Amino acid sequence: MAYFLQQLINGVTLGSMFGLIAIGYTMVYGIIGMVNFAHGDIFMIGGFVAIIAFMALGILGVTWVPMALLCILIIAMAFTALHGWAVERVAYRPLRGSNRLAPLISAIGMSIFLQNYVQLLQGARNKALPPVISGGVQIMETDGFTVQFGYMQMVIVGITIALMAAFTLLIARTSLGRQQRACEQDMKMAWLLGVDVDRTIAMTFVMGAALAAVAGLVWLMYYGVIDFFVGFLAGIKAFTAAVLGGIGSLPGAMLGGILIGLIDTFWAGYFSNEYRDVATFAVLVLVLIFRPNGLLGKPEIEKV
Amino acid sequence: MTAPAAAAPALIQVAPRASLAYMVKDALATGAIALALAIPLVGFRTVDRGATTILETRFTQMFVGVAVIAIGRFVFSLIDAGRARAVLVAALALSIAWPVAAALGAGQEGWRPLAWMTWLLAGSVVLRAAYVAYGDRAALRGDVAPGERLGATVQRLSMYFGPLLFLFAIAMPLLPMADQRWVDLGILVLTYIMLGWGLNVVVGLAGLLDLGYVAFYAVGAYSYAIIAKTFGLNFWEALPIAGALAASFGVLLGFPVLRLRGDYLAIVTLGFGEIVRVVLLNWDELSNGPKGIGGIPRPSFFGMPFTPAPPEGTMSFHQWFSSTFWEIGFSPIQRATYLYYIILILALATNLFTLRIRKLPISRAWEALREDEIACRALGINPTNTKLTAFAIGAMFGGFAGSFFATRQGFISPESFNFIESAIILAIVVLGGMGSQIGVVIASIVLIGGPEWFRDLESYRMLAFGGLMVMIMIWRPQGLLAFREPTIRLKPLPPKSP
Numbered sequence: 173m174a175y176f177l178q179q180l181i182n183g184v185t186l187g188s189m190f191g192l193i194a195i196g197y198t199m200v201y202g203i204i205g206m207v208n209f210a211h212g213d214i215f216m217i218g219g220f221v222a223i224i225a226f227m228a229l230g231i232l233g234v235t236w237v238p239m240a241l242l243c244i245l246i247i248a249m250a251f252t253a254l255h256g257w258a259v260e261r262v263a264y265r266p267l268r269g270s271n272r273l274a275p276l277i278s279a280i281g282m283s284i285f286l287q288n289y290v291q292l293l294q295g296a297r298n299k300a301l302p303p304v305i306s307g308g309v310q311i312m313e314t315d316g317f318t319v320q321f322g323y324m325q326m327v328i329v330g331i332t333i334a335l336m337a338a339f340t341l342l343i344a345r346t347s348l349g350r351q352q353r354a355c356e357q358d359m360k361m362a363w364l365l366g367v368d369v370d371r372t373i374a375m376t377f378v379m380g381a382a383l384a385a386v387a388g389l390v391w392l393m394y395y396g397v398i399d400f401f402v403g404f405l406a407g408i409k410a411f412t413a414a415v416l417g418g419i420g421s422l423p424g425a426m427l428g429g430i431l432i433g434l435i436d437t438f439w440a441g442y443f444s445n446e447y448r449d450v451a452t453f454a455v456l457v458l459v460l461i462f463r464p465n466g467l468l469g470k471p472e473i474e475k476v
Numbered sequence: 477m478t479a480p481a482a483a484a485p486a487l488i489q490v491a492p493r494a495s496l497a498y499m500v501k502d503a504l505a506t507g508a509i510a511l512a513l514a515i516p517l518v519g520f521r522t523v524d525r526g527a528t529t530i531l532e533t534r535f536t537q538m539f540v541g542v543a544v545i546a547i548g549r550f551v552f553s554l555i556d557a558g559r560a561r562a563v564l565v566a567a568l569a570l571s572i573a574w575p576v577a578a579a580l581g582a583g584q585e586g587w588r589p590l591a592w593m594t595w596l597l598a599g600s601v602v603l604r605a606a607y608v609a610y611g612d613r614a615a616l617r618g619d620v621a622p623g624e625r626l627g628a629t630v631q632r633l634s635m636y637f638g639p640l641l642f643l644f645a646i647a648m649p650l651l652p653m654a655d656q657r658w659v660d661l662g663i664l665v666l667t668y669i670m671l672g673w674g675l676n677v678v679v680g681l682a683g684l685l686d687l688g689y690v691a692f693y694a695v696g697a698y699s700y701a702i703i704a705k706t707f708g709l710n711f712w713e714a715l716p717i718a719g720a721l722a723a724s725f726g727v728l729l730g731f732p733v734l735r736l737r738g739d740y741l742a743i744v745t746l747g748f749g750e751i752v753r754v755v756l757l758n759w760d761e762l763s764n765g766p767k768g769i770g771g772i773p774r775p776s777f778f779g780m781p782f783t784p785a786p787p788e789g790t791m792s793f794h795q796w797f798s799s800t801f802w803e804i805g806f807s808p809i810q811r812a813t814y815l816y817y818i819i820l821i822l823a824l825a826t827n828l829f830t831l832r833i834r835k836l837p838i839s840r841a842w843e844a845l846r847e848d849e850i851a852c853r854a855l856g857i858n859p860t861n862t863k864l865t866a867f868a869i870g871a872m873f874g875g876f877a878g879s880f881f882a883t884r885q886g887f888i889s890p891e892s893f894n895f896i897e898s899a900i901i902l903a904i905v906v907l908g909g910m911g912s913q914i915g916v917v918i919a920s921i922v923l924i925g926g927p928e929w930f931r932d933l934e935s936y937r938m939l940a941f942g943g944l945m946v947m948i949m950i951w952r953p954q955g956l957l958a959f960r961e962p963t964i965r966l967k968p969l970p971p972k973s974p
Contacts, residue, residue: 297524
C-alpha cells in the first residue's frame with residue numbers, strides 16, 4: 173500500500189511533465205495537422221537554457237530560491253519560445269499547403285539538427301545540477317517504508333496545475349485563443365474573416381514551446397541531469413500521451429500525460445525497469461488499434 | 477478537425493521591397509533574432525570539471541557568428557534586389573582576401589564551427605548570386621523549373637552514367653589502387669546504397685515515412701547471427717529466413733498502424749526502432765544483451781573458408797585458387813573482396829527488383845496511394861494491404877542488409893542499431909531524391925564516403941544532414957535529384973493520311 177502510494181505520487185509527477193510537453197504536440201496537431209517531431213528537442217533546449225540560467229544566476233549572486241526560480245522560469249520560457257518560433261518560421265511555414273510527407277521530413281530533419289546543434293555547442297555528456305529543492309513531507313510510514321511527497325514534486329504538480337488553468341483561460345477567453353480555435357476549425361474561413369493565420373500558428377508554436385520549457389526546467393530540477401538526447405524518448409512518450417488523450421484535445425493531453433506517467437512508473441515499479449519504454453510504446457499501439465481518436469478526442473473526418 | 481492547410485492562406489504575396497533602408501533594417505532584425513537565439517546556447521557553455529559543472533562564456537564567437545548571419549541576410553537581399561553581379565564580384569574579391577583573415581581564427585578549436593559556417597554561407601552566396609545573375613535567363617527559355625531541369629539532366633545522364641558506375645563497381649576491387657581501405661569503404665557505401673534502395677520502396681514509392689528502418693536491419697542481423705550459430709546454416713541458407721523474419725516484423729508493426737494517417741506510422745516506427753534496441757539490450761537469453769553476439773560465422777566461398785590454415789580435410793579459398801588457377805598466398809583482402817561482391821549482388825538485386833516492380837500494378841498502386849489516398853480507395857485499391865506490401869518488402873531488404881552486416885562484422889551489438897542509423901538512411905533517401913535509384917547511389921557516395929575521407933567533418937555530419945533535410949523539403953520537396961517521368965504516356969495520334 174505504501175509502495176503503491178509512493179508510485180502514485182511519482183507517477184503523477186512524471187505525468188505532469190509529460191502533460192506539459194504533450195500540450196505542444198496536441199495544439200500544433202490541432203491547428204495544422206502535423207506531428208511536430210522537433211517538439212521533444214524544444215523541451216530539451218528548455219532544459220539546457222534552464223541549466224545555463226541557473227549557473228548564470230549563481231554567478232550573479234541571486235540565491236534566494238523563489239526569486240531565482242521565477243527568473244529562470246521566465247528566462248527559459250522566453251528563450252525556448254523563441255526557438256519554437258524560429259523552428260516554425262524556418263522549417264514549417266514555407267511548407268504550408270504542400271503534401272503530407274514534406275512537413276514530416278522537415279520536422280524530423282529539424283529534430284536531428286537541434287539534437288546535434290546542442291551536442292556540438294554544449295558537449296555530449298550529462299549536465300548535472302545540484303539539487304535546488306530537496307526534502308519533503310512524510311505522508312505515512314509502514315514497516316520501514318516511508319512514503320514521501322517531495323517539495324520538488326509539489327512544485328511540479330503545482331506549477332502544472334497553475335499553468336493548465338492559465339492556459340485554459342487563455343484559450344477560452346482571450347482573442348488569441350478565439351483565433352486559435354477558429355483556425356483549428358477552418359483555417360481558410362478564419363483567414364477570410366480577418367484572422368492573421370500565420371501569426372496565430374506562430375503563437376501556437378510559441379505557447380507550446382514555452383510550456384515545454386517549463387517541463388524542461390522541472391525535469392532538470394527533478395532528475396538533476398540533462399543531456400542532448402533527452403528530448404527523444406520524452407518526446408515519444410509525450411506524443412503517446414497526446415494520442416492517448418485524443419490528439420487535438422487540450423484536457424486530453426493533460427489526462428493522457430498523467431496516465432502515461434502512471435503507466436510508466438507502475439510498470440517500472442512492479443514489472444521491469446528495463447522495459448518501461450516498451451510499456452509506453454505498447455500503449456501507443458493499442459490505443460491506435462482500438463481507439464485511434466483517444467479518450468477525449470473527436471473522430472476525424474477526412475474531407476476531400 | 478479540418479483537413480489541414482489544404483489551401484494555404486498565402487494568397488497575398490508581399491512585393492519585394494528593394495530600398496536599401498528596408499534591406500538594412502531587415503538584416504538588423506535578422507541579426508537581433510539570431511543574437512537572441514544564440515545568447516543561451518552559443519554564448520554560454522557548460523563544462524564538466526570533475527563532479528561539478530561550470531559555465532564558460534564565448535561571447536566573441538557569438539557576436540562574430542551573429543554578424544556573419546546579418547551580413548549574409550543583407551547580401552542575399554541584395555542579390556534578390558537585382559545586384560547579383562556586383563555581389564558576385566565582391567564575393568570573389570573577398571574570397572581572395574578571406575583566407576588571410578580566416579587563417580587568424582580557424583586554427584583555434586572554438587572557432588572551427590564558425591569557420592565552417594562562414595565558408596558555407598560564402599559558398600551559398602556565390603552560388604545564389606551566380607544563379608540569379610546568369611541562370612535566370614536560361615530558366616526563362618525553358619518551360620521547366622530549374623530544379624526540375626537538374627533532375628531531368630541527372631536522369632538523362634544516368635542513362636550513360638549508370639552503366640559506367642556499374643562497371644566501375646564491378647571492377648573496383650580488381651583495380652590496382654584497390655587496397656583494404658578502398659574495398660572496406662566500398663562495402664560500407666554499398667551497404668548504405670542497399671539500405672537506401674530498400675527504404676526507397678517505402679518512402680519514395682509508397683510515401684510512408686519509416687523512421688525506424690534500422691529495426692529491420694537489426695532483426696536481419698540478429699536473425700542471421702542466431703540462426704547461423706544455433707543451426708549451423710551458412711549465409712545463403714540463412715539469408716532468406718532472415719529476410720522473411722524482417723518482413724514479418726514489418727507486417728506485424730505495419731498492420732495496426734497503416735490503417736491510420738501517415739504521421740502515426742512515422743512516430744510508431746520511431747518508437748519501434750527504439751524498442752527493438754531496448755529489447756536486444758535486455759533480453760540476455762536471446763541477444764546476449766549489451767555484450768552482443770560474437771563469433772558469427774564468416775561467409776565461405778562454396779564451403780571454402782577464407783582462412784590462412786583451414787581445418788584438416790578442408791580446403792581454404794587461397795589453396796583452391798592456387799591449385800586451380802595460379803599461385804596466390806593468403807591475404808585478408810580476399811575475404812573483403814568476396815564480401816564486396818556479395819553486397820554488390822544483394823544491392824543490385826534490390827535495384828533490379830525495384831526497377832521491375834515499378835512496372836507492375838502493385839507499384840503503380842503505391843505511387844497512386846502516395847499521391848491521393850481517397851481517390852485510390854474510390855478506385856477499389858485496398859490501401860492497407862497495398863501499403864503493407866511496400867512496408868514488408870522494404871523491411872525484407874533491410875533484413876537482407878542486416879544479415880550481410882552480421883556476417884561481415886562477425887560481431888553485432890545493440891549499439892550498432894540506434895536512431896542515428898535510421899536517420900542516416902532516411903537522409904540518403906531524402907537527399908538523393910525520393911523514388912530516384914541513381915539519387916540514392918550519389919547520396920550514399922557523398923554522405924557516407926565523404927565523411928569517411930574527411931574525418932574533420934564527422935562531428936558536423938548529422939547536423940548537416942538534419943539541416944539539409946529541412947532545406948531540401950523547402951526548396952525541392954520531391955528530392956534534390958528526383959525527376960518523375962510520367963510512367964504511362966498516351967501515344968500521340970497518328971498523323972491523318974490525306
